[in-house]
Amino acid sequence: GESVGLHLPTLSVQEGDNSIINCAYSNSASDYFIWYKQESGKGPQFIIDIRSNMDKRQGQRVTVLLNKTVKHLSLQIAATQPGDSAVYFCAENISGYSTLTFGKGTMLLVSP
Amino acid sequence: EPEVTQTPSHQVTQMGQEVILRCVPISNHLYFYWYRQILGQKVEFLVSFYNNEISEKSEIFDDQFSVERPDGSNFTLKIRSTKLEDSAMYFCASSEDNSYEQYFGPGTRLTVT
Numbered sequence: 001g002e003s004v005g006l007h008l009p010t011l012s013v014q015e016g017d018n019s020i021i022n023c024a025y026s027n028s029a030s031d032y033f034i035w036y037k038q039e040s041g042k043g044p045q046f047i048i049d050i051r052s053n054m055d056k057r058q059g060q061r062v063t064v065l066l067n068k069t070v071k072h073l074s075l076q077i078a079a080t081q082p083g084d085s086a087v088y089f090c091a092e093n094i095s096g097y098s099t100l101t102f103g104k105g106t107m108l109l110v111s112p
Numbered sequence: 113e114p115e116v117t118q119t120p121s122h123q124v125t126q127m128g129q130e131v132i133l134r135c136v137p138i139s140n141h142l143y144f145y146w147y148r149q150i151l152g153q154k155v156e157f158l159v160s161f162y163n164n165e166i167s168e169k170s171e172i173f174d175d176q177f178s179v180e181r182p183d184g185s186n187f188t189l190k191i192r193s194t195k196l197e198d199s200a201m202y203f204c205a206s207s208e209d210n211s212y213e214q215y216f217g218p219g220t221r222l223t224v225t
Contacts, residue, residue: 034213043116043203043216044155089155098143098160098168098210105154 008087010107019077021106023090028071030092034100035064035075039086044102047075047088077108085110114138116217118204124223125194133189133220135204144187145205145214146179148172155203161187162210194224 013019025033031052036044050057050064050073057064063076073090087107091100117136125131137144146158159169161179178190187206191198201221205214 036216038155041219043205043219046213046215049213091155096210098145098162099157099170100145100147100155100214101157102155 008105008107010109012109012111013080015080015082015110015112017080019080019084019108019110021075021077021088021108023073023075023103023106025071025073025090025092025103026101027092027094028068029094030101031095032093033064033066033073034091034093035062035073036089036091036102037084037086038089038105044089080108080110082110082112084108116204116206116215118202118217118220120220121218122221122223124225127196127224128193130190130192131194131222133191133202133204133222135187135189135217136185137187137204137206138215139185141206141208141215143167143207143210143212143214144179144181145207146189147203147205147216148200149203149219150200158189191222194222196224198222199224 034049035047037047038044048059048062048064050066055066061078065074087105089105090103119134144161147155149155157170159173160167180188201219203219204217207214
């Protein structure tokens with residue numbers, strides 16, 4: 001039968017461009033946030049995290065920005081490469097609890 | 113680099129049968145998790161496990177499901193009396209502590225026919 005799934009927002013960029021992926025989180029009590037990358041047929045892969053006492057954190061080629069006022073999270077990828085093509089999920093957590101609540105995901109397509 | 117492993121990679125079962133999905137978490141991690149992802153949908157939390165007991169579970173994790181750490185390395189998810197709608201990717205994850213980065217395994221694709 002027909003399967004009903006999420007229509008993923010898609011971001012298409014050229015190799016070398018900078019990419020910005022956005023996420024709106026739902027729970028104002030959340031104080032820990034993670035970005036995961038999921039390639040086709042694989043499990044989510046940790047990219048970078050941030051706690052609510054920060055508004056910016058940088059990794060290698062990636063930066064996460066947190067705006068608690070509007071419950072918004074973004075992932076910036078510098079000099080995007082074809083290997084960055086994947087679905088990117090944000091996840092939120094409340095300290096002291098195990099549950100990660102995942103967002104809907106954004107598909108990033110990088111063309112050479 | 114240590115990683116979470118899962119077996120089998122793909123499990124096909126008939127409706128009504130029981131399945132056991134297996135995971136080996138990262139060895140020094142203390143928290144273990146199961147998530148599922150129905151095709152095309154987002155990853156959903158099922159259960160977390162710490163100190164040999166369930167610490168949290170979602171409303172999805174009903175009496176049909178159970179988890180066990182039968183020895184010092186394995187962590188299993190048992191699904192009894194499988195239904196068609198249980199077809200999904202099941203991911204195991206582990207972390208050193210609560211609210212720390214969770215490392216995911218490659219998943220087991222469960223197909224219920």
